[in-house]
Amino acid sequence: MDDISLNLFTCPVCRNLLEDPVTIPCGRSFCKVCINGCWDQEDVKGVYSCPQCRETFTSRSVLRRNNNVAKTVTLLKVAAPQAVSPAHCYAGPGDVECDSCIGRKRKALNTCMECRASYCEDHLKPHYHAPAFKKHKLVEPCAELQEKICSQHDKLIEIYCRTDQSLICYLCMMDEHKGHDTVQAEAERVKKQNEVKEEQMKSQQRIQEKQKKVQELKQTVDTIKLRSQAAVDESEKIFTELISSMEKKRSKVKELIRAQEKAELSRAEQQLKQLEQEIADLKRRVTELEQLSHTHDHIHFLQSFPSLCVSPGSEESPSITVNQHLSFDGVWKSLSDLKQRVEEICEEAFNKIRPQVSAVQMILPSQPKSREDFLQYYFNLTLDPNTVHPYLILSEENRVVNRSNTDQQYSDNTERFESWFQVLCKESVSGRCYWEVEWSGDVSISVSYKEISRKGRGDECGFGCNSQSWSLFHKICKRKLCSRTPCKTRKTDYCNKPSDNHPSLYIQL
Numbered sequence: 001m002d003d004i005s006l007n008l009f010t011c012p013v014c015r016n017l018l019e020d021p022v023t024i025p026c027g028r029s030f031c032k033v034c035i036n037g038c039w040d041q042e043d044v045k046g047v048y049s050c051p052q053c054r055e056t057f058t059s060r061s062v063l064r065r066n067n068n069v070a071k072t073v074t075l076l077k078v079a080a081p082q083a084v085s086p087a088h089c090y091a092g093p094g095d096v097e098c099d100s101c102i103g104r105k106r107k108a109l110n111t112c113m114e115c116r117a118s119y120c121e122d123h124l125k126p127h128y129h130a131p132a133f134k135k136h137k138l139v140e141p142c143a144e145l146q147e148k149i150c151s152q153h154d155k156l157i158e159i160y161c162r163t164d165q166s167l168i169c170y171l172c173m174m175d176e177h178k179g180h181d182t183v184q185a186e187a188e189r190v191k192k193q194n195e196v197k198e199e200q201m202k203s204q205q206r207i208q209e210k211q212k213k214v215q216e217l218k219q220t221v222d223t224i225k226l227r228s229q230a231a232v233d234e235s236e237k238i239f240t241e242l243i244s245s246m247e248k249k250r251s252k253v254k255e256l257i258r259a260q261e262k263a264e265l266s267r268a269e270q271q272l273k274q275l276e277q278e279i280a281d282l283k284r285r286v287t288e289l290e291q292l293s294h295t296h297d298h299i300h301f302l303q304s305f306p307s308l309c310v311s312p313g314s315e316e317s318p319s320i321t322v323n324q325h326l327s328f329d330g331v332w333k334s335l336s337d338l339k340q341r342v343e344e345i346c347e348e349a350f351n352k353i354r355p356q357v358s359a360v361q362m363i364l365p366s367q368p369k370s371r372e373d374f375l376q377y378y379f380n381l382t383l384d385p386n387t388v389h390p391y392l393i394l395s396e397e398n399r400v401v402n403r404s405n406t407d408q409q410y411s412d413n414t415e416r417f418e419s420w421f422q423v424l425c426k427e428s429v430s431g432r433c434y435w436e437v438e439w440s441g442d443v444s445i446s447v448s449y450k451e452i453s454r455k456g457r458g459d460e461c462g463f464g465c466n467s468q469s470w471s472l473f474h475k476i477c478k479r480k481l482c483s484r485t486p487c488k489t490r491k492t493d494y495c496n497k498p499s500d501n502h503p504s505l506y507i508q509l
Contacts, residue, residue, distance in 0.1 A: 009073050012052040013038065013128050015089070015109050015121030018073050022063040026055045029069055036063070037129045051128075089120060096141035098123055110138040113156045116145055160188035253335070257328060264326055351450075355430050368434075377434040381425040386415045387454070388423040398426075403441075419457040424448065444473040 011018050013034035020032040028050055039048050039060055049056045089106050091097040097105035098120035108118035112127060114136040119127070127133040137156075142148065148157050150169035157167045163180035173182050289308055295301050368374045383398045390407045394400065401423055410416065417423070422444075429447070437445055446463035447470045453460040464471025 009069065009076060014125060017076065018069060021066045021069040021073065023066045023069075024050060024063070025057055025061055026050045026053055028052055029066055032063055032065070034128060041131070041134045096143050108141040111140070111142040111145060113137045113139060113148065116149065118142065118145070158185055159183070160185050162188070253331070257331065260326075351428070374434045377432040379427070379429060379433045379435055381427055381435060384415070384424050384426045385410075386413045387417060389417045389419075389421045391421060392423055394423070414454070416454060417461065418455045420461045420463070422446075422461075422463055424450075439474065442474060444471050446471040 009018055009021075009029075010016065011021075011031045011034050012028065013030055016031070018029060018031055021029045022032045022035060023029045024035060030051070035051070038051050042048050043060075047056050047058065048060050091105045091107040096108040096111070096118050098108045099117040100119055100123040106120035106122070109121050109124055110127075111118040112133075114133075118141050124138075127136055127138060149155070150157050150172060153169050153171040155169035155171055157169050159168045159170060159173050159177075159182050160166075161168050161173070161177045161180050161182050163182075164177065167185065168177055168182070173180075285308065292301060292304055292308060368377070381399075383394050383401055385394055385398060388394055388401070388410065390410050391404050393402050393404045393408060395402065403421065415424075428450070437443075444463055448463055449468045452463075452466070452468040455461070459465035460468075463469045464473070
C-alpha cells in the first residue's frame with residue numbers, strides 16, 4: 001500500500017483513517033466526529049466550509065454515512081494493518097517536523113500562524129475541537145516560519161503594499177504604510193500568478209524562438225563543417241596533384257642529370273682504359289729495349305733492332321673527348337628561376353584565395369560600440385616608399401606623410417603613383433580593421449585593392465573614383481568628413497572631431 005492510496009482514505013482533519021466516514025457537498029470525505037467539530041465552531045457565523053478546500057455552504061448539510069468508503073477502510077485495516085500504522089507519519093528528510101513531538105519527530109500536517117508552530121496529526125487535534133484555537137489560522141506546513149513574521153511588530157505578514165512593493169503586517173498598514181495601496185497577500189498572489197503565467201508564456205515563446213535559432217545555428221554549423229571539409233578535401237587533392245606533378249618533374253630532372261653524368265663517365269672510363277693499355281705497352285717495350293741493350297750477341301741485336309725501334313707514337317690513338325669542365329650551373333639557374341616563379345604564382349593565388357575565405361562569414365560577431373571594442377581590431381600600418389608620389393614626403397619611420405612643394409626625385413618604380421598625390425601602406429588588410437589618424441588641411445583616407453592603376457591622371461588611379469578603392473575625405477571648407485564608395489565595404493564607422501583633427505576609422509571589408 002503506497003502513501004497516495006492511503007491518503008485517499010485519510011481524514012484531512014485528524015489525519016487518521018476515516019472513522020464513520022461522511023461526505024459533504026464538495027465531495028470530500030471526513031470522519032463524522034471531525035467535520036461536526038469543525039462545523040460546530042462555525043455555527044455562530046452561519047456559514048460552513050470545507051476544512052480542506054474552504055468551499056462555503058449557506059446551510060449545514062445533513063451528514064450521511066459513505067458506506068462504500070467505510071467498507072474500503074475496513075478492508076484496508078484487515079489486509080494491510082502495517083500500512084495504516086503511524087510509522088509512515090514520522091518526519092523524513094525535507095519534511096517539516098512537529099514542534100510538539102518529544103523524541104522522534106512526526107511529520108507536520110499544518111502550521112498554525114497564531115501559535116507560530118507546526119503540528120502533527122495528534123497535536124493538531126486541539127485546533128479542530130478546542131474553542132480556544134477556533135480563530136487560529138492553519139496553513140500548509142511551513143519550514144521558514146520566521147520569514148512570515150514582521151520583524152518590526154512581531155505579527156503575521158498578511159498584507160502586500162503595492163506602493164512600496166513589500167509584504168507587511170496589519171500594524172505596518174496602520175503605521176508607516178498608512179494611505180498606501182494595500183491588499184491581502186492572497187489577492188496580490190492571484191494578480192501576480194496571472195503575471196507569472198504571462199511571463200511563462202513569454203518565456204516559452206522566447207524558448208521556442210531560441211530553440212528555432214539553435215536549430216538554425218546547428219544547421220549552419222553542420223553546413224560550415226561540411227563546406228569547410230569539402231574545401232579542405234578539394235585543396236588537399238589539388239595540392240597532392242601539384243606535389244605529384246612536381247615529384248615527376250623532379251625525377252625527370254634527376255634522370256636527365258644522371259644520364260649526362262653516365263655519358264661523361266663512360267667516355268672518361270673508355271679513355272682511361274685506352275691510356276692504361278698504351279702505358280702498359282710502352283712499359284713492355286722499355287723492358288725489351290733494356291734487355292736488347294745488354295745482349296752480347298751482335299747478330300741478335302741487329303736482327304731485333306728494327307722491330308723494337310719503331311716508335312709507337314707514330315700511330316695516334318682514337319680521340320675520345322671528355323668534358324673536363326662539366327657544369328650544371330644552367331640547370332641550377334633554371335630551377336632557381338622556376339622556384340621563384342612557382343612561389344610568386346602560389347603567393348598570388350594565395351592572396352586571391354585569402355579574401356575569398358575571409359569573406360565567408362556565416363556567423364558574424366557582435367558589432368563593436370565602445371573604443372575598447374574597436375581597439376581589438378586595431379591594425380598597425382606603415383606607408384610604402386615605393387608607392388609615394390614624388391611631391392609627398394614620408395617621415396617618422398614611414399608613419400607620417402606631408403605634402404611638399406618640390407619634386408623629391410624618388411627613383412623610378414612601377415608601383416609609384418605618377419600623377420595623383422597618393423601613397424599606399426605596405427600591409428594588406430582584410431576583415432575588420434580599425435585605426436586612428438591625425439590630420440591637418442585637406443586629407444583623404446582610403447582603402448584600395450593592390451591592382452589600382454598608378455600611371456596617368458584618369459579616375460582609374462584616384463582613390464574613391466573607381467571600383468578598386470574607397471575613400472573618406474575631408475575638406476577645410478566643409479569641415480566635415482565625406483565618403484566616396486564605388487568600392488563596396490560592408491560597414492564603415494567613423495567619429496569626426498574637427499576641433500582636434502583626430503578621426504577614428506573602423507572598416508569591415
